[in-house]
Amino acid sequence: MLAPMPWPDKRLVAGGETGYGPAVSLESSVVKRPLHKDPGMYVLVALLAGSAGACWVLLGWDGFVAALAADGALLLEIAPRLVAALIISGMLQVLIPKETVGRWLGGESGFKGLMIATVAGALTPGGPIVSFPLVVALGVAGADIGCLVAFITAWSTLSINRVIVWELPLLGEDFVFYRLLGSFFLPVLAGWSVRLMPKEPRP
Amino acid sequence: MISLLVLFAIAALLYAIAWRRGDGSHARGLGISLAQLKFLLPRISLAILAAGFIAEIMPAETISTWLGGESGVSGIMLASGIGGLVPSGPMISFPIAIGLAKAGVGTPQLIAFITGWSVIAVHRAFLWDLPTMGWGFLWRRFLVSLPLGPIAGIVALLASGRALVW
Numbered sequence: 001m002l003a004p005m006p007w008p009d010k011r012l013v014a015g016g017e018t019g020y021g022p023a024v025s026l027e028s029s030v031v032k033r034p035l036h037k038d039p040g041m042y043v044l045v046a047l048l049a050g051s052a053g054a055c056w057v058l059l060g061w062d063g064f065v066a067a068l069a070a071d072g073a074l075l076l077e078i079a080p081r082l083v084a085a086l087i088i089s090g091m092l093q094v095l096i097p098k099e100t101v102g103r104w105l106g107g108e109s110g111f112k113g114l115m116i117a118t119v120a121g122a123l124t125p126g127g128p129i130v131s132f133p134l135v136v137a138l139g140v141a142g143a144d145i146g147c148l149v150a151f152i153t154a155w156s157t158l159s160i161n162r163v164i165v166w167e168l169p170l171l172g173e174d175f176v177f178y179r180l181l182g183s184f185f186l187p188v189l190a191g192w193s194v195r196l197m198p199k200e201p202r203p
Numbered sequence: 204m205i206s207l208l209v210l211f212a213i214a215a216l217l218y219a220i221a222w223r224r225g226d227g228s229h230a231r232g233l234g235i236s237l238a239q240l241k242f243l244l245p246r247i248s249l250a251i252l253a254a255g256f257i258a259e260i261m262p263a264e265t266i267s268t269w270l271g272g273e274s275g276v277s278g279i280m281l282a283s284g285i286g287g288l289v290p291s292g293p294m295i296s297f298p299i300a301i302g303l304a305k306a307g308v309g310t311p312q313l314i315a316f317i318t319g320w321s322v323i324a325v326h327r328a329f330l331w332d333l334p335t336m337g338w339g340f341l342w343r344r345f346l347v348s349l350p351l352g353p354i355a356g357i358v359a360l361l362a363s364g365r366a367l368v369w
Contacts, residue, residue, distance in 0.1 A: 090236030182355035
């Protein structure tokens with residue numbers, strides 16, 4: 001888990017000193033951090049140790065070995081998919097002009113704005129360290145709360161990067177198909193509903 | 204197997220498009236891929252190991268009663284709520300999701316779980332929404348996000364040709 005960033009940080013808002021649009025670089029979607037300094041890794045190792053220990057205690061040696069064997073098979077199945085997924089993810093990140101995304105969303109943009117925010121959110125790779133600076137930048141640039149909520153909802157439910165890297169290899173295409181079918185309209189729905197709610201002055 | 208070929212075909216196509224630009228985009232893209240691989244490989248490996256143990260120790264019968272394919276809308280609501288309370292990124296939530304799938308959770312319920320986790324994300328709300336956008340944004344986003352997990356699950360339930368049962 002990542003510590004909150006000190007806000008407002010001028011370097012991350014509205015294209016740095018002068019420009020318009022987010023100044024977040026493409027490469028920032030890859031967190032460059034050594035393993036032993038990543039708190040998420042400790043949580044994961046704790047989860048692994050806890051579940052492995054519980055498995056041993058509850059099911060004994062046989063259950064433990066059975067789980068390991070199933071894992072090995074799954075790993076071998078996933079490894080080649082992961083390689084293909086990561087090539088796609090890397091290419092998309094250099095091919096999609098993220099700097100222009102900020103310019104498509106300005107002011108009260110109606111239904112069209114919600115749709116554009118949805119596409120922009122779905123195309124935004126990486127974790128909150130990438131998406132929230134973009135949200136702040138879009139807000140500063142004049143996007144309304146409906147667009148911002150649509151953007152965050154699209155990034156969290158439709159993120160193409162997460163679908164390619166996590167869901168397709170780990171849960172399969174049937175699951176992905178039905179999930180996207182149930183989710184593709186959610187960002188517009190959320191953005192539209194939030195526009196119906198009482199407004200308050202912008203933070 | 205076919206899906207693997209499709210994935211590699213898409214990867215090759217995108218690589219060709221990037222290469223045709225002639226500005227070194229393809230090399231930069233591969234650099235990003237490699238950096239992501241270094242980041243993800245140890246994490247995904249550990250996540251899969253954990254998923255296997257979680258699946259073994261989960262009380263499969265209880266889970267398939269409450270969240271199985273036959274659990275209908277109540278299972279979808281429950282799964283969505285549980286998903287919303289998982290306080291972590293994909294590293295933890297996907298092992299749990301795989302564990303749930305192995306324990307017999309239905310696809311619509313699993314979709315509700317993933318969607319609930321994606322849009323509610325209690326940990327992200329306090330680490331990111333609140334410090335960057337403030338309370339006014341957070342409570343509004345929260346309120347409109349609550350029904351999204353159940354909606355996604357119910358649409359998936361209907362689309363997969365299952366009966367809409369409580």
